Amino acid sequence: MDTEAFINEIADRLVAYINSKDKTERVNSSLSSRSLKRTLDVSMPIEGLGMEAALDDLDSYIEHSVKTHRAEFMNPLWGGLSLPALAGEMVAAATNNSMYTFELSPFATIIEHTILNRLCEIVGFPDGFGTMTTGGSNGNMIGMLCAREHAIPGSTKTGFDGSKMVVFVSDEAHYSVLMAANVIGIGHQNVIKVRCDEDGRMLPSSLQEEIDFARKEGFVPFCVVATSGTTVRGVFDPLSEIADIAHENNLWFHVDAAWGGACMFSPMHRGLMDGIEKADSLCWDAHKLMGLPLICSTFLVKRPEVLRTLCRHADVAHYLFHNETEDVDLGRYSLQCGRRNDALKLWLEWRVRGDAGWSAMVEQYMDYASHLEHLVNSNPALELMSTRMWTNVCFRYSPQNTDMDLNVLNVELRNRLIQEGMFMVSRSNIGDDVILRPVISNQNVTIQSIERFVESVLRLGDDIVRGLPSLG
Ligand SMILES: Cc1ncc(COP(=O)(O)O)c(C=O)c1O
Structure with missing residues (x-):
């Protein structure tokens, strides 16, 4: 052929x-x-x-x-399929440029510089820079590595004893902070979980108490990680207050905005991340709410020299990096060697949509989430399980006419949804309660598909309560 x-x-x-x-x-x-x-x-x-x-x-x-492009796919924090991004993905694969040097990846290097600079502008890091990474998990890890280098200058080169170094995260932080703690050398047990309010936001007063307590116990605090858009509840931590506490204590302040970062495009919802300009670093996934195909993720840092120090190992690679191109080669700001061109698809998508298109997308998704929340609140058999801040709508089936254990009921309901195969949503926990967590992060979702989803939940829930067997 x-x-x-x-x-x-x-x-x-x-x-x-x-x-x-x-x-x-x-x-x-x-x-x-x-x-x-x-x-x-x-x-x-x-x-x-x-x-x-x-x-x-x-x-x-x-x-x-x-x-994953179907409207009925509302399971993880990503989904949908957009043509410009798909075109960028295909052409990036065909041209197969690797992102370490300008020489080997000229146009893509300029594109990635442009994207990183623009994102820094949006965040409020006028002199910031960053890198594209393999995802928010990796971005959190790089943020914590920057924190380590900030706390112990030279530790990138000399190594360090991490057994007393502690990082503070919200009780609801993503599990990648544990991975990061392992990789940077402090271990899982040195991640201190700070209490949240009942909506799931980190409590600044508890943060200060935990920092004081850790110091009293002989530990060395070095980093605070806040979350903008938590995985389950979609909660935004109060960045401004947390930043002030972190900096008063001379701690690095990293924000995990993997899921919620896109709110910054919308004048209406940007307030969720008030104070982000006070952060030292953040991660922001374009492959979540913005709908880019996996992988498309950024790490941004206010003082690029810290990231550059982390990547000093690149300086020995005379077969790649030469002094003449020091200011343009992206490989000097990355922990990877060969690296995919993830910038092209984001650049194309952004050129097609413009800032205005991203803003409209965020606002439409929030409207859809609000509609789903309204359907939940107006149906007596459904119970909203967390105040909604973002596009996560956490709820459970909780009818009056049963004495079945609600966790058992909701586990079974979700199993039946998966068996039936007409909708996919995540099953998660809030405290001891099992919940369903649909999210709006898929451009093919419509008001009608959301309404069909609620009908399916009610129908399957009713079948369970009436003792009807599953079709699976
Ligand atoms: C809040 C948060 N941070 C980080 C991550 C990890 O992102 P990635 O899958 O891009 O590594 C996730 C993933 O869902 C997340 O919800």
Whole structure:
């Protein structure tokens, strides 16, 4: 098969896939992992199968993949599919430039510089810079590494004893802070969880108490991590007050804005992150609410020299980096060597939408979330489980006419949703309660799809209470 015929075949499949967003078929595969393994041939052949077989393999792959572009996919904090970004992803793969040097990645380097500078402008870091990373988890880790270098200058080079160094995070922080604590060398047990108010916001007064207590116990506080958009409840910590406490105590202040960062595009919702300009660093995922295909994530730092110090190992790579291009090569600000071009898709998408398009997207998603919240609040069998701040709508099925344990009931309800395959939403916990956590972060979601989702929850919940067996 020649190049053109092959690419045309792929294009046909992509168009069919994209258009399948309007079908009313399953979002997920109906097969268990065991049946999938039994049904599909995924073995590595001794003799190559040829290009025709690759097309068949792609057909099977598409058939059995979760349809993350469908409106009914409201499960993790990402979803949808936008054409400019898809085009950027495909062209980035085809051109296969690696982001370490301008020489090897000229246009992409300029694009990534532009994106990072623009994001810094939005955040309020006039002299800031950063890097594109493999995700918010990695961004949190780099933020904590910067904090370590700030607390113990030279520790990047000399190493350090992390057994007494402690970081403070909200009780509701993402689990990646534990990973980061491990990687930077302080260990999970040196992550101190600060109490939150009943809505899930870190309590500044508790932060100060925890810092004082840690010092009294002989620990060395060095970093505070606040969250703008927590994973489960979508809560925004009070950045301004937390920043003041962190800085009065000479601690690095990192903000995990992986999920909530996009609020900064909207004049209406930007206030959720008031005080962000006081942060020392933050991570911000474009592959979450902004709908870019995974991976597309940024780490921003107010004083770029701290990140540069972390990446001093790059200076020995004479086979890549030369003094003449020190000011432009991005590899001197990255922990990666070979690095994908994640900037192109974001740049294309941003050029198509403009700032105004991002702002409209945030505002529309918030309106949709508000509609879902309203449906929950107006139905006596549903119970909102957390004050809504962002597009997470945490609720559970809680009918009057049953004495079933509500956790058992909601676990079963979510199992049935997954078995039925018409909607995917996350099951999470708030305290001891099991909840459903749909989020709006998918451009294909509509008011109608949200209403169908609520109808499905009510129908399946009612089936359980009436003792009807599951269809699965
Ligand atoms: C608040 C928060 N921070 C960080 C992350 C990790 O982001 P990533 O999956 O891009 O590593 C997540 C993921 O959901 C998150 O919710």
